[in-house]
Amino acid sequence: MNLLAFAASNSKHSINKQLVTYAAQLIEEEGLLNETTVQILDLNDYEMPIYSIDRETEGGVPVAAQNFLEEIRKSDGLLVSFAEHNGSYTAAYKNVFDWTSRIDAKVFQGKPVVMLATSPGGRGGSTVLATAVAAAPRAGGELRGSLSIPSFSKNFDSEEGVLTHPELVTALRDVLTTFADDTARLSYG
Ligand SMILES: Cc1cc2nc3c(=O)[nH]c(=O)nc-3n(C[C@H](O)[C@H](O)[C@H](O)COP(=O)(O)O)c2cc1C
Secondary structure (H helix, E strand, O other): OEEEEEEEOOOOOOHHHHHHHHHHHHHHHOOOOOOOEEEEEOHHHHOOOOOOHHHHHHHOOOHHHHHHHHHHHHOOEEEEEEOOEOOEOOHHHHHHHHHHHOOOOOOOOOOEEEEEEEOOOOOOOHHHHHHHHHHOOOOOOEEEEEEEEOOHHHHEEOOOOEEOOHHHHHHHHHHHHHHHHHHHHHHHO
């Protein structure tokens, strides 16, 4: 079983990357999925010029977009944690998504997906998370659950790399268990 996890952020110190890495570890350490490997992808490896129809007409779609799509194709399921900028996706994520969608509008290619979000504030990126959740079917994502983690620094120990709020840990474990069960069923039949 190959899981792909990434933060929809290009920050080197991304709190969403910390969160999605923790979620991936929870799946591995608690054995929620048998024989699972998790690849943590970094959006910085897929940096491209800002999408424009003119650039596409002149030069086609950059190979990085093909590579991003290929990583999703090879996976059995996805964990994505969304950073929120001005109530929406980060420009970095939107750009990767826009270019990739020119190859295949179903960017998530029918894969089971868990969508997370966190921010330093009390809303925990819930606006961008709602956008991503609503867009999941159009993007070919089989949504298996979503969770926003508010007030990141209060609820997550960055030194240990763990979520510390007991009820949020339970909520995340519940979401990941549903995801793992469905992903196993899809893969093993
Ligand atoms: C340009 C910009 C806009 C932001 N807008 C929001 C926002 O609308 N809502 C929010 O909760 N946080 C907002 N933030 C704070 C981010 O949640 C914070 O920077 C967080 O660390 C981003 O996640 P990341 O570390 O995974 O990139 C904004 C930050 C920046 C730099």
